[in-house]
Amino acid sequence: MKALTDSEIRAALTDLHGWRYEGGRLRAEFRFSDFAQAFGFMAHCAIHAEHLDHHPDWRNVYNRVEVELYTHDADSVTSRDLHLARLMSEAAALSLVHT
Ligand SMILES: C[C@H](O)[C@H](O)[C@H]1CNC2=NC(N)=NC(=O)C2=N1
Numbered sequence: 001m002k003a004l005t006d007s008e009i010r011a012a013l014t015d016l017h018g019w020r021y022e023g024g025r026l027r028a029e030f031r032f033s034d035f036a037q038a039f040g041f042m043a044h045c046a047i048h049a050e051h052l053d054h055h056p057d058w059r060n061v062y063n064r065v066e067v068e069l070y071t072h073d074a075d076s077v078t079s080r081d082l083h084l085a086r087l088m089s090e091a092a093a094l095s096l097v098h099t
Pocket residue numbers: 053054055056069070071072073074
């Protein structure tokens with residue numbers, strides 16, 4: 001999987017609200033009304049991740065989910081990370097009670 005250039009990544013992020021490119025990773029933080037909503041979001045994303053065979057590095061504390069995306073093989077960000085980022089943002093938007 002080919003690493004994207006910094007400018008390709010920055011261009012792609014202009015329509016990916018809440019994601020930033022930092023330290024060679026795509027990063028985002030999602031906040032929900034409570035743990036159940038956060039965990040529901042994670043379950044939804046886990047199904048996408050399995051289908052894509054591409055998995056987030058993430059950390060959940062109560063209603064917060066911190067996500068880092070990169071492609072291990074490339075040690076960089078690829079189109080797979082952008083794809084998963086988009087799906088994760090869509091999943092968060094489905095959660096009506098997220099804050
Ligand atoms: C063997 C398997 O296809 C690889 O380990 C996959 C699984 N999930 C992955 N997820 C991510 N984020 N990056 C990878 O390079 C990756 N590789």
